[in-house]
Amino acid sequence: MEYKPTIGLEIHAELNTKSKMFCSCKNDPNEKRPNFNICEVCTAQPGTLPVANEEAIKKVIKTGLALNCKILKESKFDRKNYFYPDIPKGYQISQYDKPLCENGHLVVNSKKVGITRIHLEEDTGSSIHPDGADYSLVNYNRAGVALMELVTEPDISSGQEAKSFAEELQLIFRYLGVSDADMEKGLMRVEVNISVSKTKKFGTKVEIKNLNSFKVVQKAIDFEIERQIKLLESGQSVVQETRGWHDKKEETFSQREKESAHDYRYFPEPDLPPMSFSEDYIEKIKSEILELPSEKRGRFKNEYGLDEKSTEVFVVQKYFSEYFEKVASEVDEWIDQKDDKEIKGAIKLASNYLISDVLGILGGKEFKEENFKVTPENFAEFIKMIHQREISSKVAKMLLVEMINTGGDPSAIVEENNWKQIEDSGELEKVIQEVINKNPKPVQDYKSGNKNAIQFLFGKVMAQTRGTANPQKVRELLENMLK
Ligand code: ADP
Ligand code: ZN
Ligand code: MG
Numbered sequence: 001m002e003y004k005p006t007i008g009l010e011i012h013a014e015l016n017t018k019s020k021m022f023c024s025c026k027n028d029p030n031e032k033r034p035n036f037n038i039c040e041v042c043t044a045q046p047g048t049l050p051v052a053n054e055e056a057i058k059k060v061i062k063t064g065l066a067l068n069c070k071i072l073k074e075s076k077f078d079r080k081n082y083f084y085p086d087i088p089k090g091y092q093i094s095q096y097d098k099p100l101c102e103n104g105h106l107v108v109n110s111k112k113v114g115i116t117r118i119h120l121e122e123d124t125g126s127s128i129h130p131d132g133a134d135y136s137l138v139n140y141n142r143a144g145v146a147l148m149e150l151v152t153e154p155d156i157s158s159g160q161e162a163k164s165f166a167e168e169l170q171l172i173f174r175y176l177g178v179s180d181a182d183m184e185k186g187l188m189r190v191e192v193n194i195s196v197s198k199t200k201k202f203g204t205k206v207e208i209k210n211l212n213s214f215k216v217v218q219k220a221i222d223f224e225i226e227r228q229i230k231l232l233e234s235g236q237s238v239v240q241e242t243r244g245w246h247d248k249k250e251e252t253f254s255q256r257e258k259e260s261a262h263d264y265r266y267f268p269e270p271d272l273p274p275m276s277f278s279e280d281y282i283e284k285i286k287s288e289i290l291e292l293p294s295e296k297r298g299r300f301k302n303e304y305g306l307d308e309k310s311t312e313v314f315v316v317q318k319y320f321s322e323y324f325e326k327v328a329s330e331v332d333e334w335i336d337q338k339d340d341k342e343i344k345g346a347i348k349l350a351s352n353y354l355i356s357d358v359l360g361i362l363g364g365k366e367f368k369e370e371n372f373k374v375t376p377e378n379f380a381e382f383i384k385m386i387h388q389r390e391i392s393s394k395v396a397k398m399l400l401v402e403m404i405n406t407g408g409d410p411s412a413i414v415e416e417n418n419w420k421q422i423e424d425s426g427e428l429e430k431v432i433q434e435v436i437n438k439n440p441k442p443v444q445d446y447k448s449g450n451k452n453a454i455q456f457l458f459g460k461v462m463a464q465t466r467g468t469a470n471p472q473k474v475r476e477l478l479e480n481m482l483k
Contacts, residue, residue, distance in 0.1 A: 002198070003196040003197065003198055003225075003228075003229050003232070004157065004196065004197060004198070005157055005158065005194065005195070005196050005221075005225045006154045006156075006157065006194070006195050006196070006197065006202050006203070006205075007154060007156035007157065007158075007161070007162055007192060007193065007194050007221060008151070008152050008153060008154035008155070008156065008192075008193045008205075009150075009151075009152045009156065009162060009165065009166065009190060009191065009192055009193070010149065010150070010151050010152075010190075010191040010192075010193070010207075011149070011150045011151075011152075011166065011169060011188065011189070011190050011191070012147055012148070012149050012150075012188070012189040012191075013147070013148045013150070013173055013178070013179040013181050013187065013188045013189075014027075014029065014123060014142075014145055014146070014147055014148075014179060014180075014186075014187045014188075015027075015055075015056050015059050015060075015145075015146040015147070015148055015178055015179055016177070016178065016179050016180050017053055017055045017056050017059065017146050018055070019053060020037075020042055020053070020122070020144040020145050020146065021050075021052070021053050021056055021093070021120070021121075021122045021123075021144055021145065021146040021147070022041055022042070022050030022051060022052060022053065022093065022122060022144055022272075023039050023040075023041035023042050023050070023051070023144060024039070025037045025038060025039050025041075025042055025144065027145050027146070028141070029142075029145075029180075029185055029186075029187060031141050034137070034139040034141065035139055035140050035141065036141060037141045038140045038141065038143070041144070042088070042140060042143045042144035043088050043140055043143070044088035044089040044090075049271050050093065050269075050271055050272055052077070052272055052275075053146055056120060056146035057100065057120060057275065058285055059146075059148070059176075059178040059179075060100045060101065060118055060119070060120045060148050060178075061100055061101065061277070061282065061285050062176055062178060062285050062286075062288065062289060063101070063118060063148065063150075063172075063173070063176060063178050064100060064101025064104060064118050065282070065285060065286050065289060066172060066176055066289055066292055067101075067104040067105070067106050067115050067118070067150075067172070068104040068105050068106070068115075069101035069102060069103060069104030069115060069118060070101065070102050070103045070104070071100065071101055071277065071282050072098055072099065072100060072101070072102060072277075073276060073277055074098060074274060074275070074276050075095065075098045075099065075100050075274070075275045075276075075277075076095070076098050076268055076269070076272075076274040076275060077093050077094070077095055077120075077268070077269040077272045078093075078094055078095055078096035078097070078266050078267060078268055078269055079091040079092070079093060079094075079265075079266065079267055079268075079269050080092045080093075080094045080096070080121075080264045080266055081264055081265045081266075082263075082264060084124070085125075085127055085136065085138050086124040086125040086126060086127045086138055086140075086143065087124045087125070087143070088125070088140065088143060092121060092122060092124065093121060093122050093269055093272070094119065094120075094121035094122075094149075095119035095120060095121065096266040097266075098274075099117040099118060099119035099120075100118060100119060100120055100275075101115075101117060101118040101119075102116070102117050102118075103115070103116070103117075104118070106165070106168065106169070106172075107294075108161075108164050108165045108168045109161075109164055111155075111156075111161060111165075112155070113152055113153065113155045113156060113165055114152060114153030114155050115150060115151070115152055115153070116151040116152060116153055117150075117151050118148060118149065118150045118151075119148070119149050120146065120147070120148060120149075121147050121148075121149060122143070122144045122145065122146065122147060123142050123143065123144065123145040123146075123147040124142065124143060125138050125139055125140040125141070125142055125143035126138070126139050126141075126142055148178070148179070150169070152165070154193070154195075154202065158221070158222075159217070159218035159219065159220075159221035159222040159225075160218060162190075162192060162217055162218065162221055163214045163215070163217050163218040166188075166190050166214055166217055167214055168293065169181075170183075170188055171293045171315075171316060172292060172293060173188070174318060175290070175291070175292055175293055175318060176289065176292075183212055183213050183214065184212065184213070186212075189210075189211075190211050190214075190217050191207060191208065191209050191211070192207070192208050192211065192217060192220065192221055192224075193205045193206070193207050194206055194208070194221055194224045194225060194228070195228070195238070196225055196228045196229055196232070196238075203228070203232075203238060204237065204238040204239070204240050205240060206224060206228070206238060206239075206240065206241055206242075206243055206252075207241070207242045207243070208220050208221075208224060208242075208243045208244065208245060208252055209242055209243075209244060209255070210244050210245060211245055216245055216247070219245075219250060220245045220252055223250065223251055223252055224243070224252050227251075227252065239254075239257070240257070241254055241255070241256065241257050242254075242255045242256050242257070243255055293315050293316075296314075296315050296321065297311055297312070297315055300314060300315065300321075304328060304344070304347050304348075304351070305344045305347070305348065306347075306348070306351055310351050310352075310355055313355050313359075314351075317366075317367055319367060319368055319369075320354070320367040323354075323367070323372075323376055323379075324350070324351060324354055326376035326380075327350045327354070327376045327379050327380045327383065328347050328350060330376065330377060330380030330381075331343060331346045331347055331350060331380060331383065331384075334380075334384050345387075346383060346384075346387045349383055349386060349387055350379070350380070350383045353382075353383060353386075353396075353400070354379075357397065357400055358372065358400070358404075361400070361401065361404060372404065373404070373407040374403050374404060374407060375407075378403060378408075378409055378410055379403075381409070381410050381411065382396070382399065382400065382403065382410040385399075385410060385411070385414065389421060389423075389470070390414075390420060390421055391414060391419060391420065391421050391468075392421050392467055392468060392469070392470065392471060394462070394467035395414075395419045395421070395467050395468055398417075398419070398467070399413055399414060399419065402417075418468070419466075419468055420468065421468055421469070421470050422465055422468050422469045422470060423470050423473065425473065425477065428461075428465075428469055428470075428473060428474060428477055429477055429481070431461055431464050431465060431469070432457075432461055432474070432477055432478055432481055433481070434464070435457055435460045435461050435464065436457070436481065436482070438460075439456070439457060439460065442454075442456045442457055443457070443482065446482055447482070454478060454479070454482070457478060457482075458471075458474060458475060458478060461474050461478065462474065
C-alpha cells in the first residue's frame, strides 16, 4: 500500500492598515530607516496600553466572510508568552480560543480545503545578525503591525495543491484589499505541516517554516514527503519538529523540536476588552465584498467568451482585468448592429493583443499605469482600426510600440506616418508593376514553375509600401498580373 501525504497550512498575512495594530504608528513595510515607526506602545515601555485597530478587525472579518467562515459574535485577545528580543513585551497579543473566524473553506481547482480558523495578532520586530559580528540588532518597525493568521484543516495532499491553494489565497487577499501579500517582502508567509501514513491514522507531522516563495512551498513539501517515506521504510520514525528549507541544497533541515500550546501560557489579554459584533455590523462588512476571483473567472467566460487560459491571465492581475473590461465596453459601442458574434470576435482580438503583444512588450514588467500609459479608449480605437482592416497587422505592431512610447492617439499616429492600409487596387497595381519590372529574374522563375518565387515579389511590394498594403489584395493582384 502507498503512503498518503497529509498537509495543513498556517498562513500569515500582514494587513495593509494605515497604522499598527495597537498604536498609531505608521505601518510601512517599505520603511528603510530602522526603528523609525515606533512609539512607547510598540516598544513596550512601562505603563503603556494597547488600543485595538478597528480597521484590522474588519479586514479579518471580511476575509473570513469571503472564505465561508463563521464569524464569532464574541471574540477576544489573548497573550501568548515567550521571550525573544524581537518581541519587546515578552508576549505577543494574539487570539487563542475565540478567534474572529472559524470553520470556513475554499475550493481551489475543484479541491475543497477546510479553513479551521482565522485570527488576528501582532507581528514581531525583526532581528538582524550582521555577518561576523558578535552581536545582533533589532528593528521594531514591524513590531505591532496587524497580522492575520489562517490555519487550514489537513485536507491537502501534495505540494502542487498546497502551492495552488496559497496562490489563490494571495489573490483573494489582494481582491479584498486586506493585504498586499507579497511573499518576497514577507507580507505573506506560508508554513506547512506534513505527515505521511499508510493507514487512516495520520502520521507524525513536521512543520516547515521560512518558505519565501510559492515554488519553494511546493518543493519543500515534495522533498519532505520523500524524506519521511524513506525514514519509515528504513524502520525509523519521524520526529515531530520544526524544520527549515535550505535554498541551495534544496532540502529541509532540523531547526528545533516543536513547542506546544501549554508552553506559551496563554491567558486572556487584560488590557483589551472582549469584542462582540452585531448581525448588522457583520452584514455591513459583507456588503463591502466586491467580486472574488472565482466569480470573475465565471463572468469572463460567459460575458466575453474568453478561454480558460486567457481568463486566468486577466484574473491574476486585477488591474489588467479592469483595463481589459474598459476596452471591451468600448468595443460594444462601435459595433452598433449588436451582432454578438462580431462583438465577441473584436473582444477576443483585444484580449489577444493585450496578452500577447502588450505583455510581450512590457517584458515581465507588471501591467500598471506607470508602465502602460495608453488609455483604454485609445487602445479600443487601436483594436477598432485592426478589426475594420484600416491598418495591417504589421502596422499594428509598429503602431502599438509608438502608442506605448508616446501615449499618443492611434489615429493621429497613423495619419502622421501615413500608415493607413492601402486598399485601392489602382494604387497597388502601380507598385506591383514597378516591382515586376525591376525583378525580371524572380518573375521568370515563377513563370517557369517555381511557385515560391512569388514570395520574394510579395515581400518587395510589402516593403515598398512599408507594410501598409492589404496583404490579401497584394497576393491576388500579384498572381493575376503575373499571369
Ligand atoms: P499544533 O498544535 O502543533 O499547532 P494544530 O492541530 O494546531 O497543531 O495544526 C497545525 C496545522 O497542522 C494545521 O494546518 C493542521 O491542519 C495541520 N495538521 C495537523 N495534524 C496534521 C498531520 N498529522 N499531518 C499534517 N498536518 C497536520
Ligand atoms: Zn507604535
Ligand atoms: Mg496550532
